[in-house]
Structure formats: structure tokens, C-alpha cells
Amino acid sequence: MIAGRSFGSRLFLGTGKFPSNAALRAAIEASGSEMVTVAMRRADPTADDDIVDAIPSSVLLLTNTSGAMNADEAVRIARLARAAGYPDWIKLELTPEPRYLLPDGVETLDAAEKLVAEGFTVLPYVNADPVLCKRLEEVGCATVMPLGSWIGSNQGLRTRGALEIIIEQARVPVVVDAGLGAPSHAAEAMEIGADAVLVNTAIGTAADPALMAAAFRDAVVAGRTGYLAGLAPARAVAAASSPLTGFLDS
Amino acid sequence: MTTPVRTGPPHDRPTVVGRTSSPVELLSRPREVPSDSAAAALLSLDLGPARRFVDDATDADVTRALSRGRRRDLHDFAALLSPAATARIEELAVAARDATLQRFGRARTLFAPLYLSNECVSVCTYCGFSAGNEVARRTLTVDEVRSEVTELASRGFRHVLLVAGEHARIVSKDYLVECVAAAAETMASVSVEVQVWDEPTYVRLVNAGADGVVVYQEAYDRDTYAAVHLLGKKRNYEWRLAAPDRAAAAGARKLGLGALLGLHPDWRAEALAVAAHARELMHRWWRAEVSVAVPRLRPAAGGYEPVDPVDDRSFTQLICALRLFLPDAGITLSTREPAPLRDALVPLGVTTLSAGSHTEPGGYASESDAEPQFEISDTRSPAEVAAALRAGGYDPVWKDWARL
Numbered sequence: 001m002i003a004g005r006s007f008g009s010r011l012f013l014g015t016g017k018f019p020s021n022a023a024l025r026a027a028i029e030a031s032g033s034e035m036v037t038v039a040m041r042r043a044d045p046t047a048d049d050d051i052v053d054a055i056p057s058s059v060l061l062l063t064n065t066s067g068a069m070n071a072d073e074a075v076r077i078a079r080l081a082r083a084a085g086y087p088d089w090i091k092l093e094l095t096p097e098p099r100y101l102l103p104d105g106v107e108t109l110d111a112a113e114k115l116v117a118e119g120f121t122v123l124p125y126v127n128a129d130p131v132l133c134k135r136l137e138e139v140g141c142a143t144v145m146p147l148g149s150w151i152g153s154n155q156g157l158r159t160r161g162a163l164e165i166i167i168e169q170a171r172v173p174v175v176v177d178a179g180l181g182a183p184s185h186a187a188e189a190m191e192i193g194a195d196a197v198l199v200n201t202a203i204g205t206a207a208d209p210a211l212m213a214a215a216f217r218d219a220v221v222a223g224r225t226g227y228l229a230g231l232a233p234a235r236a237v238a239a240a241s242s243p244l245t246g247f248l249d250s
Numbered sequence: 251m252t253t254p255v256r257t258g259p260p261h262d263r264p265t266v267v268g269r270t271s272s273p274v275e276l277l278s279r280p281r282e283v284p285s286d287s288a289a290a291a292l293l294s295l296d297l298g299p300a301r302r303f304v305d306d307a308t309d310a311d312v313t314r315a316l317s318r319g320r321r322r323d324l325h326d327f328a329a330l331l332s333p334a335a336t337a338r339i340e341e342l343a344v345a346a347r348d349a350t351l352q353r354f355g356r357a358r359t360l361f362a363p364l365y366l367s368n369e370c371v372s373v374c375t376y377c378g379f380s381a382g383n384e385v386a387r388r389t390l391t392v393d394e395v396r397s398e399v400t401e402l403a404s405r406g407f408r409h410v411l412l413v414a415g416e417h418a419r420i421v422s423k424d425y426l427v428e429c430v431a432a433a434a435e436t437m438a439s440v441s442v443e444v445q446v447w448d449e450p451t452y453v454r455l456v457n458a459g460a461d462g463v464v465v466y467q468e469a470y471d472r473d474t475y476a477a478v479h480l481l482g483k484k485r486n487y488e489w490r491l492a493a494p495d496r497a498a499a500a501g502a503r504k505l506g507l508g509a510l511l512g513l514h515p516d517w518r519a520e521a522l523a524v525a526a527h528a529r530e531l532m533h534r535w536w537r538a539e540v541s542v543a544v545p546r547l548r549p550a551a552g553g554y555e556p557v558d559p560v561d562d563r564s565f566t567q568l569i570c571a572l573r574l575f576l577p578d579a580g581i582t583l584s585t586r587e588p589a590p591l592r593d594a595l596v597p598l599g600v601t602t603l604s605a606g607s608h609t610e611p612g613g614y615a616s617e618s619d620a621e622p623q624f625e626i627s628d629t630r631s632p633a634e635v636a637a638a639l640r641a642g643g644y645d646p647v648w649k650d651w652a653r654l
Contacts, residue, residue: 017355019643041652044408044438067652069503069537076654098539099532099578152352205351 002173003089003121003142005060007034010190011220012062012175013213014200015042017152021054023209031213034059037091037198039066040077045084052086062123064091070104071111078115090115091145092124101151105132109139116140125177128159133166133174144170145198147178148189152201154181157188167193183212183219190223191231279489288530289492295530297522300328304518307332315574316345322575327525330571331518339567346570346598349577357647358639359602360632361409361439362402363584365611366390366429368620370415372482374468376513376547376554378623379415381482385621388611389420392428399436401615405606405632408649409439411464413609413623416445416482423451427458434459439651441504445483446493452500461651463497465490466508466543470523474514491527498535505531505538506582511565512547512556520544521568525575532579541580541602544568548586548624562591566598573599585626592628593638605635 001007009032016039018024028036036059042051043063055061063081068074071094078090092115094108095101108124109132115122121142126132128146136144146166149155156179157163167174173195180186186197199216206212242249283289303311307329315326315335322330329335335342367389370379378385390398395412402410410433414421426444433440441462442455452463469475472487479485494505509524511517521544528542546565547556560568572581583592583600585607592603608614609622630638636646 017357018645019356020640020645039650041438041650042647044649047406047408047648073654077652080652080654096537098537154352201352201355205355 002123007060007196009033009217009220010196010224011186011217012037012196012198013203014198015039015051015054015204016200017204018209019204021049021051024051024204025054025056026210027203027213028054028056028059030210030217031203032217033213035062035089036060037062037064039064039093040081040084041067043081043084043086060089061087062089062091063087064093064125065111066093066095068094068111069096069107070094071107071114074107074111075114075118078111078118078120082120088119089121089123089142092122094125095151103127103147105129108132109135112136112141113139123175128162128166130162130165130169134169137170137172141172143173143175143195145175145177148176148185149179151178153179154202155179156181156185157192160188160192163189163194164192180216183215186216187219187223187226190220191226193227196220279483279486281486281488283488283492284495286534287492287495288527288534289488289495291530291534292491292523292527293488295324295526297324297519297526300324300522301516301519303328304332304522307334309334309338312338316341320577324522324526324529324575327571327575328522330574331521331568335571336563336567339563339570342567342570342574343598346573349573350597350599350601353577354601356643357645357650358596358600359409359580359647359650360407360605360636361411361441361602362405362407362614362632363411363413363443363604363607363609364395364398364402364433364614365609365623366395366412366414366426366444367417367421367611368415368623369417369420370482371418372416372484373480374482374484375478375480376510376556378621383621386619388618388620390429390611392425392432394612394615395429395432396435397615398612399433403436405614406636406648407632408437409441409651410437411441411443411462411604412460413442414444416484418445418483421445423447423454427454430455430458430460434653438649438653441506443506446490447496449496449500452497452502456497456501459653460502461653462504462506463494463502464506464508465493465497466506466510466545467491467524467527468508468510469513470509470520470527471514471516478513494527494531495534498531498538503537503539504541504580505535506541506543506580507531508543508545508582510547511544511560512558515558517558517560517564517568521571525572528576528579532576539580540576541582542572542576543582543584544572545584545586548627565591566595569595569599585628586624587627589628589630589638592635593642596639596642596644603635605630606632 149158315329443464
């Protein structure tokens with residue numbers, strides 16, 4: 001449940017890097033995802049085979065502000081999306097540095113505040129910064145979307161410790177976004193209590209994107225089920241008896 | 251979008267055959283680069299040791315360079331350019347393909363060059379537009395730019411590169427600002443590849459709608475640079491070298507660098523320089539998207555013959571090495587290269603391709619009898635290039651920019 005809307009899948013998809021719109025559509029269908037994000041910079045309503053056309057109408061189109069360098073640009077991109085008739089849901093991507101595409105928390109907070117005031121449902125992509133996530137929650141963001149590792153890196157949950165704090169503290173859904181390179185990474189994110197994950201590169205660049213989408217679908221379900229079942233705590237050593245305090249009972 | 255007031259001279263001149271005008275040499279621009287610039291950082295580098303390492307690198311050095319991941323340094327790049335690496339071209343290609351796939355996925359951006367004018371007051375030995383050449387000259391009017399851009403849009407393009415010779419009166423600042431604004435009415439992304447300017451002029455071009463500035467240094471080797479740029483403002487090496495810094499300072503979001511292969515006999519030295527320049531630019535202007543190109547010179551009016559032509563194997567090795575050294579940089583490949591090679595290089599690192607290009611002013615909306623800058627080799631239509639990308643498992647992307 002995000003901003004009053006319920007989703008039947010905890011897997012959200014990005015749409016970059018796919019070999020074709022047909023492959024993208026097949027992956028969306030295989031993933032079971034009900035929310036898919038598209039960069040406004042890629043959307044072109046005047047084109048014959050626009051990327052937006054690949055998204056089934058049953059799926060929520062989450063436009064994103066990819067390419068925005070500051071709050072002002074992100075706000076303007078969101079308004080463009082609204083003017084183009086897309087839903088009022090915006091994924092804030094404020095990545096002034098084009099190599100690692102790491103988010104600018106200062107500008108993101110500023111943009112989030114403005115867009116919430118304009119009535120947008122705002123889902124911000126951020127570093128795994130627990131305090132920033134609380135600040136974003138306070139200004140009215142619908143979720144927080146901290147990164148597992150930097151976009152496209154496929155390195156999994158390098159920020160796991162911070163993610164656990166964010167999940168513990170959050171009062172809005174936490175969507176782990178970026179860096180999930182394998183289904184097992186998505187399962188791990190779900191096992192530690194994330195509400196959802198967003199995946200792009202691992203699916204878009206797979207040899208068979210639709211099959212990989214199905215694998216992520218299953219991993220998200222498995223991870224969530226494991227979380228709900230209550231994972232047994234991991235221990236560094238076996239703990240079959242009480243070797244240190246057994247004498248108390250003898 | 252407001253249409254700027256037309257302030258320059260009328261450009262509706264007919265095509266004329268002949269010398270563009272007397273070549274000029276202006277030395278009023280500074281011959282130093284700003285201290286806090288990528289150009290200064292590049293000039294302070296001694297590329298000699300890396301160049302020697304290209305010749306000396308062993309098989310083990312190549313193995314090390316291949317295993318370094320994202321943290322490759324200039325010596326790793328040199329190892330990847332080495333003869334030892336040539337013998338392992340397949341391994342380079344696999345690594346380059348994987349790096350490209352991870353960073354850029356299967357999306358490849360298409361753009362069209364639109365030549366505005368082939369008038370030029372510079373004398374450059376390798377260029378068809380060179381002032382001394384007796385060729386048909388033409389400059390598009392701003393209205394002609396609009397119709398050309400409209401035609402390009404109908405062929406699918408949303409990204410255009412405006413190109414012009416160097417002529418401060420006919421291809422003036424005001425004229426270029428008007429052309430950028432006119433192109434931006436239709437195109438999502440407008441880049442310029444024109445003579446280098448001062449920062450205030452770049453600010454005007456950016457404000458008119460140019461998001462990218464392309465400045466090839468052409469030859470990084472100073473002696474070669476002097477030997478091929480005989481007359482004109484372009485002779486000032488430092489002023490040109492620091493142009494990307496000025497464009498970045500002016501707010502240009504995309505910076506394109508390039509070295510023309512075929513000017514300097516040692517293409518590996520040129521490759522080291524352009525790659526090092528790209529890295530310095532990324533370091534200094536951390537917000538900018540930097541791309542590189544290494545065009546192989548083609549025959550042109552004036553009879554220039556490339557020196558030490560780079561063969562396809564070496565060229566492929568260079569593309570792979572650039573990808574591995576600069577995993578986040580765009581790599582642009584023009585229609586100078588033949589279709590089969592272009593298709594083969596797409597997986598290995600090329601991210602941006604021109605298609606269906608004309609290298610004479612205009613040529614899309616109307617026939618042009620003006621002289622092209624160079625002969626193109628891949629003569630496929632944009633639709634055919636897009637189809638070839640799709641057949642190879644790649645998504646031809648026409649629009650990847652939002653004008654605000």
C-alpha cells in the first residue's frame with residue numbers, strides 16, 4: 001500500500017537498458033509488477049513506438065526525473081509529466097553526477113517538499129541515509145527509496161546496515177532501489193523487512209529479461225515470506241547447549 | 251520558446267563557388283589555459299611514460315589491466331593499447347562488451363549532424379571546408395535550419411548536432427544562437443560543433459537551447475597541430491584545448507571530445523591524450539556527461555591523405571580500451587565508418603551513432619550542391635540503421651533528453 005493505493009506485487013521495475021520495447025513489455029508481464037518507472041527524458045508522445053506504449057495500462061506509470069541536476073529541474077520535469085497527462089506519481093531522481101548517478105540529498109529534499117505541495121505523490125531515490133529518509137517522510141513523501149548500492153552496479157546490499165536502520169525507523173514504505181544485481185539480492189532486501197524493491201539493470205541487461213523478471217518476482221515473494229515467517233537469528237557458532245553456564249544447572 | 255530577435259546579417263545567400271574569403275590569423279586570444287581547468291591538468295601530465303608503456307607492456311600487464319575493474323589508471327589504458335593486448339583482442343572485446351552492457355544496457359542513441367555552413371576562414375590541411383579550397387559554399391538561413399530540422403524529426407531524430415565552419419562574420423555568434431533556438435523548437439537535444447568561443451558566448455548558446463558542446467582537439471600532438479592548422483584562429487592550441495572547460499563553466503551538460511586519427515603518425519599517443527583529457531574533464535566538471543570520439547580521417551577536398559591509417563583491428567582495440575578506461579563515457583561513432591564495422595562495434599562500447607548523415611550544409615529537406623566536409627561510408631538511412639540495431643538486440647533510442 002503506497003499513498004492509499006494497493007499493489008499486488010512488491011517488485012517495481014525500471015525501464016532503461018532493455019533491448020526493445022517488446023522485451024520490456026514481456027519482462028513487465030513476467031514480473032507481475034504493478035508499478036513501472038519511465039524517465040521523462042525518454043518519453044516521446046510524438047514517436048511511433050514510444051517507450052510508454054510498452055507499459056500495459058493496468059500498470060501504474062511512475063515517471064521519473066532522471067537527468068535532473070537540481071530541485072528546480074526536477075520540479076519542472078514533474079510538471080512536464082503532469083502536463084503530458086501522466087499520473088501524478090513522481091520518482092525523484094536527482095543525480096547531478098553522471099558516472100555513479102548518486103542522488104543529491106539536499107536537492108532531493110527541496111524538490112520533494114515543493115512537489116508534495118503541488119499535489120504529487122513523491123517517491124524519492126536517495127542514499128541509504130536514515131536521517132534524510134526521516135526528513136523526506138516528514139515533508140510528505142509517499143515512500144523512501146534508498147539504494148542498496150549504486151545504480152547499475154549489481155553489487156547487492158552494500159548499505160545493509162543503514163537500510164536496517166531506515167526500515168526500523170520508517171513510517172512510510174521503504175523501497176530498496178538500485179544495485180540489486182541478482183534475485184538473491186532482492187530476497188535479502190525483503191528478508192530484512194523492505195516493503196518492496198525496484199529493479200532495472202539486472203533484468204534489462206539479462207540474456208532473457210522476461211525470465212529474469214520472473215526470477216525476481218519469485219525471489220521477492222520468497223524474501224517477503226521469509227521475513228513474515230520470522231527468520232531465525234544467524235549465529236557465528238553452533239549453539240546446541242550452554243557450554244558457559246551449564247554448570248549452573250549441575 | 252521565444253524566438254530571438256534576428257540581429258545578424260542576412261544568410262539567404264545563394265551557393266557560391268570559391269574561396270570563402272581571405273584566411274585570417276588572429277592571435278588576440280590568450281595562449282595560456284586557466285589554472286583550474288581540465289586543460290591545465292592535461293598539460294601538466296607527462297604522457298611519455300604511459301606512451302612508452304604501450305610498447306613495453308607484457309602479457310602480465312594486460313592481464314592486470316583487464317582485472318582492474320573500474321579503477322584503471324592511464325598505465326592500464328596503455329597496456330590495453332599495447333601490441334601485447336592486440337594479441338588478446340577477444341578478451342578485450344568481452345570485457346568491453348560486459349562493461350558497456352552494465353553501464354548502458356542495450357540502449358543506443360541516434361543523432362543527426364546538421365551542417366549549417368561550410369564557410370571557413372581557417373586553413374586546415376585535412377578538411378574539405380578549408381579556406382583555400384575552391385569548393386561550393388553555402389550557409390543555411392535560419393528558416394532553412396527549421397525546415398531541415400523538421401525533416402530530421404520526420405525521420406525519427408530528436409537529437410541534432412549543429413556543425414559549421416569557422417567564419418566570424420557569416421557564421422557569427424548571433425547566427426549560431428538563432429540556429430540553436432530554431433533547432434530547439436523541434437529537437438529534444440541540440441549540440442553544437444562549431445568554432446570555439448569564449449565563456450559568455452557559450453552561455454548564450456546554452457541559454458538558446460544547446461545542451462551539448464563538441465570540440466575535437468583534432469591533434470593533441472603540438473607539432474602535428476601546428477603542421478595541419480596552417481592559418482586561422484584555430485591555430486591557437488591552448489584556446490581550443492580549454493574550450494570544453496569554458497563550455498562546462500557556461501553550463502553545457504554534455505561535452506564531446508575527439509582526436510582525428512590520421513593526422514599524427516602515432517595514433518596511440520593521440521589515444522592516450524584524448525582519454526586523459528576526458529578523465530580530467532570528468533574530474534574537474536563532475537556534473538558533465540563526457541563523450542569521446544576517435545574518427546578516422548576520410549578523403550576530403552584538398553586531397554588530404556591520412557597518415558598511418560589505423561586498421562580495423564587497431565581501431566577495435568582502441569574502442570575497447572576506451573570503454574574499459576572510461577566506463578561511463580559515451581563513445582560516438584559517425585558514418586565515416588562502414589556499416590558492417592559500425593554494427594560490430596555497437597556491442598563493444600559505442601553508445602551514440604549518427605545515421606543517414608549529410609556533411610554538406612542542409613541536404614535533408616532539400617538537395618544541396620555544396621561541398622561536403624568528408625565522404626561518408628555508412629550510407630544507410632536512419633530507419634535502416636535502427637533496424638540493424640534492433641536485429642543485433644539493441645534498442646535504437648531517438649530521444650533521451652528533456653528540454654526544460
